[in-house]
Amino acid sequence: MKYILVTGGVISGIGKGIIASSIGTILKSCGLRVTAIKIDPYINIDAGTFSPYEHGEVFVLNDGGEVDLDLGNYERFLDISLYKDNNITTGKIYQHVINKERHGDYLGKTVQVVPHITDAVQEWVMNQAKVPVDGDKKEPQICVIELGGTIGDIEGMPFVEAFRQFQFKAKRENFCNIHVSLVPQPNATGEQKTKPTQNSVRALRGLGLSPDLIVCRSTKPIEMQVCMPILLEEQGIIKYFKERLSLPIDDQPSHLLFKWKKIADRYERMLKSCSVALVGKYTKLSDCYTSVFKALEHSAIAINHKLDLMYIDSADLEPAMESENPVKFHQAWQQLCKADCILVPGGFGHRGTEGKLQAISWARRKQKPFLGICLGMQLAVVEFARNSLNCINYTKMFFLSFFLKVIDMPEHNPGDMGGTMRLGKRKTIFKTEDSLLRKLYGNEAFVEERHRHRYEVNPELIHFFEDKGLKFVGHDTEGKRMEIIELDDHPYFIGVQFHPEFSSRPMKPSPAYLGLLLAATESLSNHDFCLNDHLLLLSSSFSFMKFLERMTDSDPCSLFIN
Numbered sequence: 001m002k003y004i005l006v007t008g009g010v011i012s013g014i015g016k017g018i019i020a021s022s023i024g025t026i027l028k029s030c031g032l033r034v035t036a037i038k039i040d041p042y043i044n045i046d047a048g049t050f051s052p053y054e055h056g057e058v059f060v061l062n063d064g065g066e067v068d069l070d071l072g073n074y075e076r077f078l079d080i081s082l083y084k085d086n087n088i089t090t091g092k093i094y095q096h097v098i099n100k101e102r103h104g105d106y107l108g109k110t111v112q113v114v115p116h117i118t119d120a121v122q123e124w125v126m127n128q129a130k131v132p133v134d135g136d137k138k139e140p141q142i143c144v145i146e147l148g149g150t151i152g153d154i155e156g157m158p159f160v161e162a163f164r165q166f167q168f169k170a171k172r173e174n175f176c177n178i179h180v181s182l183v184p185q186p187n188a189t190g191e192q193k194t195k196p197t198q199n200s201v202r203a204l205r206g207l208g209l210s211p212d213l214i215v216c217r218s219t220k221p222i223e224m225q226v227c228m229p230i231l232l233e234e235q236g237i238i239k240y241f242k243e244r245l246s247l248p249i250d251d252q253p254s255h256l257l258f259k260w261k262k263i264a265d266r267y268e269r270m271l272k273s274c275s276v277a278l279v280g281k282y283t284k285l286s287d288c289y290t291s292v293f294k295a296l297e298h299s300a301i302a303i304n305h306k307l308d309l310m311y312i313d314s315a316d317l318e319p320a321m322e323s324e325n326p327v328k329f330h331q332a333w334q335q336l337c338k339a340d341c342i343l344v345p346g347g348f349g350h351r352g353t354e355g356k357l358q359a360i361s362w363a364r365r366k367q368k369p370f371l372g373i374c375l376g377m378q379l380a381v382v383e384f385a386r387n388s389l390n391c392i393n394y395t396k397m398f399f400l401s402f403f404l405k406v407i408d409m410p411e412h413n414p415g416d417m418g419g420t421m422r423l424g425k426r427k428t429i430f431k432t433e434d435s436l437l438r439k440l441y442g443n444e445a446f447v448e449e450r451h452r453h454r455y456e457v458n459p460e461l462i463h464f465f466e467d468k469g470l471k472f473v474g475h476d477t478e479g480k481r482m483e484i485i486e487l488d489d490h491p492y493f494i495g496v497q498f499h500p501e502f503s504s505r506p507m508k509p510s511p512a513y514l515g516l517l518l519a520a521t522e523s524l525s526n527h528d529f530c531l532n533d534h535l536l537l538l539s540s541s542f543s544f545m546k547f548l549e550r551m552t553d554s555d556p557c558s559l560f561i562n
Helices: 015-028 071-080 090-102 111-130 152-170 195-206 237-244 255-268 288-300 319-324 326-338 353-365 376-385 396-401 436-440 457-466 509-521 543-553
Strands: 003-008 034-041 086-090 142-147 177-180 213-217 275-280 306-313 341-344 370-373 423-430 446-454 472-474 483-486 493-496 557-561
Touching: 003 015, 003 152, 003 483, 015 034, 015 071, 015 142, 015 177, 034 111, 086 090, 086 111, 090 111, 090 152, 111 142, 111 152, 152 177, 177 195, 177 353, 213 326, 255 288, 275 288, 275 326, 275 353, 275 509, 288 306, 288 376, 306 326, 306 509, 319 326, 326 353, 341 353, 341 376, 341 509, 353 370, 353 376, 353 457, 370 376, 370 509, 376 457, 376 483, 376 493, 396 423, 423 483, 436 472, 436 483, 436 493, 436 509, 457 483, 483 557, 493 509
Parallel strands: 003 142, 003 177, 034 086, 034 142, 177 213, 275 306, 275 341, 341 370, 370 493
Antiparallel strands: 213 557, 423 446, 423 472, 472 483, 483 493
């Protein structure tokens, strides 16, 4: 097993995730089996209870793990499915060690950070690195490990010490450290400053880790007098890893990397665009909807369009806003009206709900292509009840009993927030062959998608809706959980209880999102529903790294060998 540790210095959010994803993708293109681990030094057990504004979106894995959004990048670029134990937190490690202490596993010894916590980190990494991904019976050959936070942070010290020890246990030919740092360029002088990187590397070495590669992030390409820029693949990174880690690979990548280059070239040559109005409540931080954005971009590339994504705060669409802040109100409605399609993603709480209902009503009445995800689907049902079933005069409690019904959901525990939702990959059965989404999924009898919710539509009321044209075309294996809705006499009005964005890949866009953009560009009727690979007819010549930057919202980077 070969281990590649990615650390960061100077500031957080410097781009360790894109570097880890890029290197993993390049090595996989060389025919190696690659897995990834993300270490987050926070004490939380997992990311499930985070506010989206605190840490970005919560990414959900097949096994129900609520993890850091960087694991979404790993899955998308490596095209693998990871597990909740691929995300290590301080809370998980300490909980594991404390449980062992309670069971008497340490035989009365004093439990300390060194060696017990550091040993637990190493054991966890070694055990998880061996777990095959995507049903592959063979163990991975490469494990890319991203250490979150910044070198020097107090909370990250036990992990740094663990890897200081681990490098000797794994041996030099099996362990490599990549350090990501910042080269700022103050406006006052316009000169690139390397001192922050020098200090960061000095701090890392002082802790016992010496970087093999240093990746410098900057707003402009690194100047020649500062360092010699060597790009990831174009400047020999494959050859470097082959020699440094004794990898059984050729110096040139396989056809997989060329597929990425072809996608990138296709993206640069796109002339048409498709505008999407994303109506949500966490619109001030784009990371809150990272997977939704990626799924839309994957689909836009597949249909040869550039994505024009407009974030609209749902509260700005509410009637009360017209008197409170008429400028915001009219700007929000102007954006909504000019969009080619409307998407209402998942969310929690009542704030902004009325604005989402207004957007859904607009999409239904004006025949605008619409996709509702999780809460977006539930609100689509509520809007239909309110305006098409004439339930507007019912009390608020009617809607709560209908929309917020808990149906035999043992995961839900009102007294405990962490890990108490319906999580992970579940099977959805199509009730009828006459379903647009079923056709988009290749006429499969069922699909398996990831879930993250506490409440569901009450199945006792669905006959009222189906009589009026809102069809519940998908349900769970027992027929009790409503998973998919479709509206008759509408170009594209679909809601899903699951989160298809979590399984979207650059070369395999989510069918639900793909259908939305096909409808938005008036291409749905001409779409070949039997075509599974939408990205076969591509040509190349565009920078691979430039495309990766675009797909992960990263700044330019240069890589040079230390």
